[in-house]
Amino acid sequence: MRLEPILKAGAALVLADCPDRQTLFRRLAELLGGLDVDVDPDDVVAKLEERELAYSTATPEGVAFPHALIPDFEQTLVVPCLVKTPIPWKDGDDDGPSQTLVFVMIGAANRPWEHVRLLARLARIVRADQALDRIRGASSADELLELLIAEDRAHG
Numbered sequence: 001m002r003l004e005p006i007l008k009a010g011a012a013l014v015l016a017d018c019p020d021r022q023t024l025f026r027r028l029a030e031l032l033g034g035l036d037v038d039v040d041p042d043d044v045v046a047k048l049e050e051r052e053l054a055y056s057t058a059t060p061e062g063v064a065f066p067h068a069l070i071p072d073f074e075q076t077l078v079v080p081c082l083v084k085t086p087i088p089w090k091d092g093d094d095d096g097p098s099q100t101l102v103f104v105m106i107g108a109a110n111r112p113w114e115h116v117r118l119l120a121r122l123a124r125i126v127r128a129d130q131a132l133d134r135i136r137g138a139s140s141a142d143e144l145l146e147l148l149i150a151e152d153r154a155h156g
Contacts, residue, residue, distance in 0.1 A: 001117035012141040067105035
């Protein structure tokens with residue numbers, strides 16, 4: 001599953017500072033509220049938090065893949081978020097690794113397999129030689145989307 005068709009112009013974040021995961025999810029909700037996306041931003045935050053509390057999506061490499069399946073949501077959306085100062089990413093009562101790159105996935109509850117395909121695609125992209133360095137080098141949300149699209153195209 002290619003990323004380019006499901007990335008939405010304006011649906012990316014580059015934050016100079018963000019204190020924690022909850023703040024990142026709130027900023028994402030604000031972003032979604034300003035886009036033409038037919039979803040309740042508060043519902044997205046609640047679903048993302050619920051998922052993280054069940055099992056963390058953080059990785060030791062500083063990349064997290066939070067995702068939410070939303071009833072009656074008919075599209076699939078990936079919102080890349082780059083945080084210049086690593087965010088502590090709590091996993092239950094345990095401190096997990098800090099994260100700087102977060103790929104938030106929101107999709108239709110009746111098509112959960114799309115998230116599995118997206119996770120596989122994103123994992124392939126971020127494991128590519130120097131891909132994380134290139135993506136983390138973005139200085140704006142538009143540049144982050146451009147870099148992610150370039151990496152997506154480079155992986156067939």
